[in-house]
Amino acid sequence: MSVIRYDNLDVEYETEIGDSILDADLENGVDHTCDCGGNCACSTCKIIVISGAELLSSQQEDEKDTLDAYGWNPDEYRLACQCIVEGEGRIVLNMPEPE
Numbered sequence: 001m002s003v004i005r006y007d008n009l010d011v012e013y014e015t016e017i018g019d020s021i022l023d024a025d026l027e028n029g030v031d032h033t034c035d036c037g038g039n040c041a042c043s044t045c046k047i048i049v050i051s052g053a054e055l056l057s058s059q060q061e062d063e064k065d066t067l068d069a070y071g072w073n074p075d076e077y078r079l080a081c082q083c084i085v086e087g088e089g090r091i092v093l094n095m096p097e098p099e
């Protein structure tokens with residue numbers, strides 16, 4: 001079990017290992033924009049990881065390419081649909097303003 005917290009939304013919930021952040025958000029009532037339906041093709045699900053990055057799957061080339069294509073720095077942002085919770089612990093995030 002891991003805890004997801006959005007500092008700027010004052011939202012916190014528990015999720016299972018193996019879920020993507022996007023799926024976990026949607027299952028837990030977090031209003032998370034995802035225009036491409038979680039297919040790494042739009043960047044609208046982007047998040048900022050404040051802490052707990054080591055508990056998430058690592059960033060792959062296609063995620064970097066999509067962030068780059070929409071003008072977001074892959075070193076600063078992750079795509080929630082591509083972040084799989086892989087470890088137990090506390091993950092603290094920020095949700096950027098919708099595009």
Ligand code: FES
Pocket residue numbers: 033034035036037038039040041042043044045046066079080081082
């Ligand atoms: S939902 Fe489109 S990139 Fe994640």
